[in-house]
Each structure stands twice: as structure tokens, then as C-alpha cells.
Amino acid sequence: MISRFTRRTFLKSTAVTAVSAGLPRFAAAQGNTIRIGFLAPLTGPVAAWGKPGLDGCMIWAERINAAGGIKLADGSYQVEFVSYDNEYDPAKARTGATKLIREDGASFIMMLGGDTWPGVQPVADRTGMLFSTLLPSDLSPDTTTLIAPAEVHPIYNVTGVEWLAENRPELQTAVICAQDDALGLPSIATYLAAFEAAGIEMQDDPLLFDPATTDFAPVVTRLISKSPDIVCLDTCYSDYVHPICEQLFQQGYKGQIISCTADFYDQIIAKTSREFMEGFVFQFPDFDDPALNADHINFVDPNGFYAEYNKRHPGQWGAVSWEYASIMDLWKAAAEKAGSADPDAVAAAMKEGGKGEHAFGTADWWGTELFGIDNALVGDWPVVAIEDGKATIKEFRSIPAWYAKHGDLLIKHMTAYDQMWNQRG
Amino acid sequence: MLDLLAQTSLNAVYAASYISLIAVGLVLIFGVMGVINFAHGELFMLGAYAVVALYADMQLPFLMAVAAGLLFVGLLGLVMERTLFRPLKDNPLGGLVASIGLLMILQALAVLGFGVRMEHVPPVTQEVIAFSDKVRLPLARLYVIVAAVLLLTGLWYFLKRTRFGWALRASAQDPEAAALQGISITQTARIAMFIGAALAGVAGALTAPLVSVNPHMGHSVIVTAFIVIIVGGVGSLEGAVIASVVYAFVHTFVTTLYDGVIADIVGLSLMLLVLIVRPTGLFGSADRA
Numbered sequence: 001m002i003s004r005f006t007r008r009t010f011l012k013s014t015a016v017t018a019v020s021a022g023l024p025r026f027a028a029a030q031g032n033t034i035r036i037g038f039l040a041p042l043t044g045p046v047a048a049w050g051k052p053g054l055d056g057c058m059i060w061a062e063r064i065n066a067a068g069g070i071k072l073a074d075g076s077y078q079v080e081f082v083s084y085d086n087e088y089d090p091a092k093a094r095t096g097a098t099k100l101i102r103e104d105g106a107s108f109i110m111m112l113g114g115d116t117w118p119g120v121q122p123v124a125d126r127t128g129m130l131f132s133t134l135l136p137s138d139l140s141p142d143t144t145t146l147i148a149p150a151e152v153h154p155i156y157n158v159t160g161v162e163w164l165a166e167n168r169p170e171l172q173t174a175v176i177c178a179q180d181d182a183l184g185l186p187s188i189a190t191y192l193a194a195f196e197a198a199g200i201e202m203q204d205d206p207l208l209f210d211p212a213t214t215d216f217a218p219v220v221t222r223l224i225s226k227s228p229d230i231v232c233l234d235t236c237y238s239d240y241v242h243p244i245c246e247q248l249f250q251q252g253y254k255g256q257i258i259s260c261t262a263d264f265y266d267q268i269i270a271k272t273s274r275e276f277m278e279g280f281v282f283q284f285p286d287f288d289d290p291a292l293n294a295d296h297i298n299f300v301d302p303n304g305f306y307a308e309y310n311k312r313h314p315g316q317w318g319a320v321s322w323e324y325a326s327i328m329d330l331w332k333a334a335a336e337k338a339g340s341a342d343p344d345a346v347a348a349a350m351k352e353g354g355k356g357e358h359a360f361g362t363a364d365w366w367g368t369e370l371f372g373i374d375n376a377l378v379g380d381w382p383v384v385a386i387e388d389g390k391a392t393i394k395e396f397r398s399i400p401a402w403y404a405k406h407g408d409l410l411i412k413h414m415t416a417y418d419q420m421w422n423q424r425g
Numbered sequence: 426m427l428d429l430l431a432q433t434s435l436n437a438v439y440a441a442s443y444i445s446l447i448a449v450g451l452v453l454i455f456g457v458m459g460v461i462n463f464a465h466g467e468l469f470m471l472g473a474y475a476v477v478a479l480y481a482d483m484q485l486p487f488l489m490a491v492a493a494g495l496l497f498v499g500l501l502g503l504v505m506e507r508t509l510f511r512p513l514k515d516n517p518l519g520g521l522v523a524s525i526g527l528l529m530i531l532q533a534l535a536v537l538g539f540g541v542r543m544e545h546v547p548p549v550t551q552e553v554i555a556f557s558d559k560v561r562l563p564l565a566r567l568y569v570i571v572a573a574v575l576l577l578t579g580l581w582y583f584l585k586r587t588r589f590g591w592a593l594r595a596s597a598q599d600p601e602a603a604a605l606q607g608i609s610i611t612q613t614a615r616i617a618m619f620i621g622a623a624l625a626g627v628a629g630a631l632t633a634p635l636v637s638v639n640p641h642m643g644h645s646v647i648v649t650a651f652i653v654i655i656v657g658g659v660g661s662l663e664g665a666v667i668a669s670v671v672y673a674f675v676h677t678f679v680t681t682l683y684d685g686v687i688a689d690i691v692g693l694s695l696m697l698l699v700l701i702v703r704p705t706g707l708f709g710s711a712d713r714a
Contacts, residue, residue, distance in 0.1 A: 180686050238543065250551075252558060270547060
């Protein structure tokens with residue numbers, strides 16, 4: 001075979017590459033449009049924590065654009081989301097980050113994080129791009145351009161346990177199960193700390209299962225073998241929460257269930273019963289909840305957002321449907337404050353004064369002890385329980401207040417599971 | 426403790442039932458056609474989606490949806506035999522690569538047709554047979570066990586007592602000798618592909634209300650099926666059934682007594698042990714391996 005790749009071709013392509021590499025890294029505004037990268041799993045088992053977020057962002061963008069867009073020092077800009085499906089794969093996430101920065105000119109990139117962040121971190125280090133994650137366990141002193149402004153997963157799970165202990169003091173024993181991955185393990189450490197702080201005894205070591213598990217009957221048999229008062233489902237994906245709940249129902253469990261999420265809980269009710277799911281505690285509200293109309297809530301028109309979301313995507317509301325949009329609220333406010341979409345300027349404006357307007361109220365930039373860097377926005381978080389078949393916010397509880405009392409327990413268990421920032425590989 | 430052992434045994438019997446349906450189909454296809462069908466897990470997935478479409482969405486009776494799933498996936502097997510495996514019958518590696526390509530296509534089609542999120546399949550029944558407070562067998566699981574026993578018994582009868590079955594076994598043992606005896610290798614390949622695919626489809630259809638139905642659900646079952654057929658002996662139907670039972674009991678008991686991650690390690694170690702001690706598998710012969 002005769003190669004067509006001549007010396008001249010090589011020189012041409014090299015020159016083009018060199019010139020393009022020398023172009024400004026951040027095409028902050030292309031025309032009058034600001035592009036935001038959405039780098040999350042849109043397909044695959046973890047898609048439930050990516051795709052609903054993108055759907056929410058589309059509604060957010062339409063609302064912002066209709067209201068005049070983002071107002072920077074040199075004029076107003078429309079906002080446009082550019083998505084890349086990383087399939088929760090670090091290598092694909094890295095490719096996606098590079099594409100979103102170099103080809104699409106993204107000014108800010110939102111991620112789910114977790115297993116995909118290590119793939120992206122070299123790109124972040126090299127380009128200085130501002131990224132967000134939903135999983136602050138990605139944070140470390142080295143991740144200076146990574147922020148966790150929406151949720152402090154899994155730390156907010158302490159609020160559910162604390163509420164349960166206060167409101168149902170008769171519950172004295174618990175068991176926990178989780179998939180063995182970057183989401184499951186820090187959450188186990190958090191729940192263990194919360195149960196210990198609440199004086200609830202763990203009956204057994206946490207039961208880990210392979211993320212490829214499809215039949216949960218053996219897991220549930222083991223979990224309820226000692227008749228625990230509480231079964232904790234940790235941060236299991238919805239693909240696991242549903243069959244585990246169904247098995248708990250079928251194997252006759254009648255105690256309390258607590259979980260980080262309960263996405264599509266109406267389907268769990270359909271597979272079990274309304275009575276079985278009554279009192280199920282988790283951490284993510286439906287946004288038609290009247291409690292979200294309180295003055296301290298910063299998310300704009302949560303009830304209207306929820307109604308629009310359900311109109312477009314019936315039955316698909318989940319834990320992350322609002323979260324990426326709430327990050328955009330913070331980013332927009334910071335960009336308008338800075339008058340620029342430049343990542344450094346936005347990050348500085350966002351963290352100015354050490355406080356930020358989180359969806360659930362004013363919160364602190366926090367995290368040095370746990371993450372080695374104050375890049376997590378932490379404040380109040382709702383405790384949600386299913387009542388009469390509907391998710392209902394029972395109370396907003398302060399994560400920093402819990403941490404002030406029991407932070408040593410959290411550090412102890414995080415350390416035991418190698419989840420402190422200086423232990424993660 | 427007795428309750429725990431009894432419940433775990435019931436869980437293991439259920440697991441053995443659906444695993445054996447999948448593994449036997451995979452072995453049948455390999456035995457007759459010499460093709461390692463990596464898309465077998467996706468046939469399982471399509472059977473589950475048949476139930477999603479017909480039972481959950483169109484609200485047809487569950488058994489009708491299962492029968493349609495069996496037929497649909499079986500017919501898809503015929504299409505695979507004609508368009509992929511027959512043209513590549515002299516190229517086993519080509520068949521393997523084609524099946525990997527098909528796996529991705531079927532997953533993508535499922536995503537396009539149904540979306541990425543798991544599908545909700547209403548329970549067929551919430552009835553439970555309670556042997557005691559802590560030993561319970563949901564009726565939906567019993568259906569899977571009974572169906573697996575009936576289907577595998579039917580397959581055994583077909584292979585041992587009918588002329589088509591003899592032809593199939595003869596083709597699997599020695600295709601050239603079978604052809605010299607007037608047996609159509611093409612015809613037996615078609616039958617094997619239909620039955621093998623249909624068994625995977627019916628396993629997916631029967632278990633759809635009990636698992637998370639999503640486009641990627643075939644991945645874990647194909648890994649389990651490969652472990653099982655290696656332990657049982659590649660090409661041995663009896664081996665596949667017995668290895669399914671052994672694997673299901675080992676995996677289920679280790680999950681219950683230790684945890685699921687250790688159970689996976691033990692399952693793989695079991696396969697390695699068999700490969701070291703008896704490389705042809707428990708019931709395999711050197712010719713088939």
C-alpha cells in the first residue's frame with residue numbers, strides 16, 4: 001500500500017495543529033451565546049444521574065434565555081448546553097472534556113463526577129477550566145478548578161439518620177448494603193458515622209455487592225436475617241433500590257428503610273404496596289413540595305420547574321433533575337457578578353466571602369478537613385419521607401451543625417474506608 | 426440459622442433456573458454451530474423488553490407476552506443464523522466478532538426504542554408462599570423455576586427422543602459424519618439457533634418483572650453464562666445444567682454468608698479451578714473443547 005501521508009501533508013497538519021493549539025483556550029462567548037458543557041452519563045446504568053439533569057438544564061436555559069439571558073460586562077448572552085455522554089467511563093470523560101473545551105468552546109463544564117473525574121482531572125489541570133461535580137468526594141487540594149456546589153454527597157445523608165433517630169427513637173439496630181464503587185463506599189462511611197452518632201447499633205458489617213448484580217434475593221436474605229429495625233440502602237442506584245425494596249417486601253420485612261435516593265418511588269410502591277413504603281426516608285424531594293416555597297429557598301420557582309419538567313418528561317423526575325440547574329443558578333449569579341464567563345473570574349466571584357446561595361438556602365464553602373479544599377458548598381439539606389404515597393419534606397437540617405458535633409466520627413469512618421482525600425488513589 | 430439456609434436454598438434454586446436456561450441456549454448454539462455468541466445476553470435483554478412492550482405497555486396477559494418474547498427472540502435467532510453465522514461458518518473468529526458487533530447494535534436499538542433508564546414492569550403477582558416467617562417463596566419466582574424445569578425437560582425429551590433431536594446431537598458431535606448420513610447441517614443450525622435464542626428470550630421474559638430491565642442487563646448474565654459453560658464443559662448440555670446449579674448455590678450462599686463481591690471472586694475461582702484440574706470442564710470432552 002502506498003502511503004499518501006507525505007512530508008508536505010505532515011507539515012501542513014502540524015502547522016494547523018500548532019495554530020489551533022495557540023488559539024485562546026476559552027471562547028467564552030461565541031457570538032452572543034455562552035456554551036456550557038454537560039459531561040455526564042447519558043446512557044448506561046448510571047444514566048439516571050445524568051440524563052434527567054440535562055433535561056432540567058434545557059428547561060433552565062429556556063427560562064433564562066426568555067428572561068434576557070446572562071448579563072455580562074459587555075452585554076447579554078444566550079446560554080446553550082453542549083452535552084457529551086461519558087457513559088460513566090473515565091477515558092470517555094477525558095475525551096469529552098477535551099472536546100467540550102477545544103471544539104465547543106465551553107465556559108464551564110458540569111459533571112456527575114465519581115469514577116469519571118480521574119479521567120478529566122489532567123484536562124482540568126492543563127486548561128484551568130472550571131468544572132463542577134455532584135460528588136465532593138472527588139475534591140482534593142489538587143482539584144483547584146473543581147467545585148461541588150449542589151450537593152455534598154454523601155455527607156447530607158447524616159441528616160436523614162439524625163431525623164430518624166429523633167423521631168423514631170425506638171429504632172435501635174441497623175444494617176446497610178451498597179454497591180462496591182466510588183459512590184457506595186464514602187456513603188457507607190457516612191451512614192456508619194451517622195448511625196454511631198445517633199446511638200444506633202450496626203448488626204453486621206456493611207454488605208457490599210458487585211455493581212453487576214441483578215438478583216438481590218441473597219443480599220436481602222442476609223440483610224434481614226437478624227431482624228434489624230432499619231435497613232439502609234446507602235447510595236444505591238435506582239436499578240438496585242427498586243429490586244431491593246421489592247425483595248424486602250417479598251421476604252416479609254416490616255421495619256424502617258432509609259436510602260439516599262428513591263428515584264421513581266411511585267414504581268416501587270406499585271411493586272410493593274403503599275403501606276410498605278409508608279415512612280421510607282430519603283434525601284431528595286419532589287419540587288412540587290410546598291416547603292420549597294419558603295423564603296430561604298434560592299431555587300427559582302421550584303413548583304413551576306417541577307410542573308414543566310413533568311409535562312415534558314412524565315414520570316422521569318429524579319434526584320438530579322434539579323441539581324445541575326441549581327448549579328447553573330450559582331454560575332449565572334457569579335458570572336454576572338464578575339461580568340465575565342472566564343473560569344477564573346467566575347470561580348473567584350462564586351467563592352467571594354466564603355458563602356453562596358445554595359438551592360436550599362445560604363451555605364458555606366467548606367471541606368478542608370474532609371476534602372483538603374473548601375470547594376464544597378454546604379448548608380441545610382431536606383429530609384424526605386414518603387407519606388400516603390408521596391414524597392414529603394419533613395424538615396431541613398444543617399449539615400455543618402451535625403459535623404460540628406460529630407465530625408470526628410465521620411473522619412474516623414472515612415479513614416477506615418480509605419475515603420479521605422489523602423487516601424484516595 | 427435453619428431459616429437462613431432454607432431461604433438461601435430457595436434463592437439459589439431460582440438463580441439456577443434462569444441461569445441454566447441461558448447457559449443451555451448458549452451451549453446449544455456453540456455445540457451445533459461452533460459459534461461463541463457474545464450477543465446471547467442481549468437476547469435475554471430482548472426477551473425482557475418483549476414483556477415491557479406487551480405486558481407493561483400494552484397490558485396483554487403476562488403469559489402471552491412471555492410466549493411472544495420466546496417466539497420473537499427465537500425468530501431473531503434464525504435471522505442471526507442466516508445473516509451472520511452462516512456466511513461466517515468457516516470462520517469462528519468472524520462469528521465471534523460479528524456477535525460482539527450485534528451485541529452493540531441490539532443495545533443501541535434498545536436505547537433508541539425504550540430509552541436508557543430502567544423499565545418498570547408491574548408485578549405478575551404479589552402472592553408469596555410462606556413456609557415460615559423468614560422462609561418465603563414469591564409466586565413469581567416459582568413461575569420461573571417451574572418454567573425452567575418444564576422447558577429443560579422438554580428440550581431433553583426433544584434431543585433424546587425425536588429425530589430432529591438426534592440430528593442435532595449428531596451435528597454437534599461430528600458435523601461431517603452427520604452430513605454424510607444425510608442430515609442437513611444448515612437445518613440443524615437453524616433449529617439450534619432458534620432454540621438457543623428462544624431459551625435466552627424466555628429467561629429474560631420470565632424474569633422481567635423481577636429484575637431491572639435496561640439495555641445493558643445482558644452484560645452480567647453473559648458473564649455468568651460463560652463461567653457456567655466453562656465449568657460444565659463447553660458443548661455439554663448436561664454440564665451446563667449441573668454447573669448452573671453448582672454456580673447458583675455457591676454464589677448465592679457466599680453472597681448471603683459473606684458478600685456479593687467475594688461471591689464473584691469465588692465464582693471465578695471455581696472456574697479457574699475447573700480449568701486447572703479438568704480443562705475440558707466437568708462434562709466436556711476433548712473434542713468439543
